[in-house]
Amino acid sequence: MKRTPDAYLRCALLAIAAVLLQISGLGSGRVLGGYVDLAPLVVAAVAIYAGAVPGAAMGFGTGLLLDLLVGGTVGASSLVLTAVGYGVGRYREVRDPAHGLMAIPVGAAATLGWVVAFAAVSFMLDVGATVSWLVLREMAATTLLGAIIALPVFAICRRVLRPVLLVDPLDLRRRRRAPRDAGPIGLRGLEV
Amino acid sequence: MYDSKVIRRRRAALAIFVVLSLGMLTVYFGESGGGALHSVQRGAQAVFAPLETGVNRALKPVRDLFGWVGDTFDAKGENEQLRDEVTDLRERLGESETARHDVRELRQLVGLHETDGFPQGTEPVGARVIVRSPTVWYSTIGIDKGSGDGIRLDQPVVAAGGLVGKVTDVTGGSAEVTLITDASSAVAAQVMPNGATGIVHPVIGNPKDLLLDYITKGRRVTEGTIVVTSGFATDEVQSIFPRGIPIGRVVRVDPDEFEQFQRVHLAPLADIRGIDYVQVLTERGVTTQAGVPAQ
Numbered sequence: 001m002k003r004t005p006d007a008y009l010r011c012a013l014l015a016i017a018a019v020l021l022q023i024s025g026l027g028s029g030r031v032l033g034g035y036v037d038l039a040p041l042v043v044a045a046v047a048i049y050a051g052a053v054p055g056a057a058m059g060f061g062t063g064l065l066l067d068l069l070v071g072g073t074v075g076a077s078s079l080v081l082t083a084v085g086y087g088v089g090r091y092r093e094v095r096d097p098a099h100g101l102m103a104i105p106v107g108a109a110a111t112l113g114w115v116v117a118f119a120a121v122s123f124m125l126d127v128g129a130t131v132s133w134l135v136l137r138e139m140a141a142t143t144l145l146g147a148i149i150a151l152p153v154f155a156i157c158r159r160v161l162r163p164v165l166l167v168d169p170l171d172l173r174r175r176r177r178a179p180r181d182a183g184p185i186g187l188r189g190l191e192v
Numbered sequence: 193m194y195d196s197k198v199i200r201r202r203r204a205a206l207a208i209f210v211v212l213s214l215g216m217l218t219v220y221f222g223e224s225g226g227g228a229l230h231s232v233q234r235g236a237q238a239v240f241a242p243l244e245t246g247v248n249r250a251l252k253p254v255r256d257l258f259g260w261v262g263d264t265f266d267a268k269g270e271n272e273q274l275r276d277e278v279t280d281l282r283e284r285l286g287e288s289e290t291a292r293h294d295v296r297e298l299r300q301l302v303g304l305h306e307t308d309g310f311p312q313g314t315e316p317v318g319a320r321v322i323v324r325s326p327t328v329w330y331s332t333i334g335i336d337k338g339s340g341d342g343i344r345l346d347q348p349v350v351a352a353g354g355l356v357g358k359v360t361d362v363t364g365g366s367a368e369v370t371l372i373t374d375a376s377s378a379v380a381a382q383v384m385p386n387g388a389t390g391i392v393h394p395v396i397g398n399p400k401d402l403l404l405d406y407i408t409k410g411r412r413v414t415e416g417t418i419v420v421t422s423g424f425a426t427d428e429v430q431s432i433f434p435r436g437i438p439i440g441r442v443v444r445v446d447p448d449e450f451e452q453f454q455r456v457h458l459a460p461l462a463d464i465r466g467i468d469y470v471q472v473l474t475e476r477g478v479t480t481q482a483g484v485p486a487q
Binding site (some may be wrong): 020021024026032036053057059063065067068073074075076078079082093 | 202208209214215233247255
């Protein structure tokens with residue numbers, strides 16, 4: 001991702017929009033015992049399109065904003081979302097995923113990592129908390145919902161970030177689809 | 193591949209964010225409610241509050257949609273849960289009503305012995321009705337006490353209200369009781385308080401109606417009068433029913449011009465079709481006072 005004010009502004013807008021939507025509207029709607037959690041999805045989207053460091057920075061900023069506005073323990077969400085953003089960004093850098101449906105498993109993994117790690121941090125900070133069946137069910141349902149809405153969230157994030165991206169993973173995929181300089185069996189150097 | 197500088201920069205960035213987060217966590221826990229981070233938190237909330245309000249209003253339809261979807265999913269499980277609760281409560285209600293009915297019946301049964309004129313020293317044996325004749329034509333019931341409990345043939349059987357029949361068959365652990373509404377039944381009875389005597393026999397097919405016969409026309413019998421067992425006894429024979437057990441209440445008197453006797457219709461005092469508990473009077477007992485049973 002380009003290091004320009006425009007890039008920072010777009011990331012900040014994404015973070016603010018995700019947090020506001022989360023705490024003002026979507027977080028209170030319960031489906032199947034879980035809730036739609038936009039924060040890990042937006043962080044994962046930024047990380048998958050921009051890389052590990054922007055992902056970690058986005059995670060830190062989004063988590064900090066979430067902690068400040070929700071009134072929770074400042075630092076807890078930012079710690080977990082930093083890890084989520086960094087992990088997804090490293091996945092992108094190492095595996096270079098380009099499949100059109102990659103948002104679904106990435107979104108699910110990011111949401112699962114977020115809810116599990118945040119629960120672990122909460123259990124460590126709060127005395128007397130216990131792992132109940134209700135908590136596990138909420139984690140599973142939230143992960144499922146994250147996987148379901150990952151595609152549109154990633155698409156919106158990509159649209160917002162695209163002008164400031166150095167490389168778009170989906171563009172790489174399109175280039176692979178049309179190997180003009182390859183031979184009839186798709187291998188270079190075997191042109192007839 | 194990335195060069196070592198990029199890797200170092202990346203790791204350094206991660207370390208900075210992690211250290212910053214941990215530092216904030218530490219400071220947040222360490223400071224008081226008026227500390228720096230708490231103040232920043234309050235300030236951020238104040239700044240974003242109008243924005244949150246606007247977004248909250250704008251997203252109400254979306255929230256309602258989520259709520260509707262969630263409620264729809266939850267409603268199914270909730271419906272099943274409520275059905276189970278209803279079934280459970282119905283069972284409990286049934287048990288409670290049964291217990292209440294049993295208590296009322298048993299109280300009446302115990303109270304029967306305290307009525308005026310009821311024979312004393314009858315050594316009653318309580319029993320539960322376990323078999324009921326399903327038709328109105330064959331009026332017998334089975335009880336869960338038998339010869340092992342001291343029950344013998346022809347012993348009188350009472351229930352809440354009054355006389356219901358006599359024991360006609362006995363095994364070791366159970367007995368059969370022929371009710372006073374059975375076609376074969378005939379009970380020597382006496383109208384209280386005027387003392388007119390007659391024979392009570394059933395009106396076949398109507399367990400709620402008994403007929404007191406052989407009351408001469410000269411004896412005045414009025415509606416509402418109680419009829420009890422007469423317990424007659426001579427040197428040679430005696431009634432199997434001791435004197436003073438309530439049988440029924442007079443509901444109608446049919447004077448017949450051509451007959452010598454009146455036909456007196458009685459309503460049994462015991463709920464013949466609905467009895468659950470009975471007492472078998474294993475001893476004849478002694479009637480100390482031929483009074484009128486309590487109403």
